Amino acid sequence: MHPASIPSPDPAWASFQLGPVTIHTYALCIIAGIIAAVLITDRRLRRRGVQPWAVIDIAFWIVPLGIIAARFYHVFTHVSDYFYPGANLWNVFAIWDGGNAIYGSLIGGAIGAYIGCRRAGLRFWAFADALAPALLVAQAIGRLGNYFNQELFGNPTTLPWGLEILPAAPMFPAGLPAGTLFHPLFLYEMIWNLIGATLIVVLERRLTLGWGRSLAIYLIWYGIGRSGLEAIRIDPTSDAPLGIPANIWASILVALLGVALMIIQTVRHPTPEPTPFVNGHRASTPSDDNDTIPNGLR
Secondary structure, three states: OOOOOEOOOOHHHHEEEEOOEEEEHHHHHHHHHHHHHHHHHHHHHHOOOOOOOHHHHHHHHHHHHHHHHHHHHHHHHOHHHHOOOOOOHHHHHOHHHOOOOHHHHHHHHHHHHHHHHHHHOEOHHHHHHHHHHHHHHHHHHHOHHHHHOOOOOEOEOOOOOOEEOOOOOOOOOOOOOOOOEEOOHHHHHHHHHHHHHHHHHHHHHHOOOOOOHHHHHHHHHHHHHHHHHHHOEOOOOOOOHHHOOHHHHHHHHHHHHHHHHHHHHHHHOOOOOOOOEOOOOOOOOHHHOOOOOOOOOO
16 A cells, blocks of 8 residues: 555444434534534525524425435436346435435425425525535535445546545446556545535625526536546446446536526526515624624635
């Protein structure tokens, strides 16, 4: 092994017992990401006069729909992993074993956000823009779960920061010798996402965005980055129309959707978004929120 290579985590770290309950580290990473997204989005919405913690009411719709859609997107892009003679169909629901696709979560989460915003009296685009950098931070945190599960790695590499994968790991490619190093895609994506979150915040301070344009930047940034990472990912069971993995197709479509959203909203709304509230709702006054707004991603 190269002295600078990234070691494999002990398989025992993937889960631990808390009394009769098995706690999966992957799930803890997802929960930590959700908490971070809620905190960051709350701070950003408060700056626009939205009452504190309104994001929690919306998150109650986003999180379950996002998780359900993420799981089923993964399952139906890896059909052969779950549907074969003698397969245990309960594995379709075993999200703690990994396999939750971000593109599925975006679809389910968007539906949940629309419902939650309607109920809260907030404009969907205003909420989506507040969420955009927070979503990238959440995804970066969630990728740590892939490290503990020894999944989401790329082709073999001789680079010094190659990732060690134990030969007994389920995703270790057949035919390769023990000690082979792989591209640490989980780490690449974490770095890419954090750079993207910073980029959105910087552009918001320098340009007139709003009306969903921060979300558009998110879609473009993530779609481009994810398509590149998927091109070197080891995932032989993913369905591949025309020889191109499904997630690359999805990444290209997401980036194009971001470009289209940016163009359409810039043409339709050249001026700043006046308020995050729909008709009949008003922003909170200073007396509604006596605490100061903490510094951070805004």
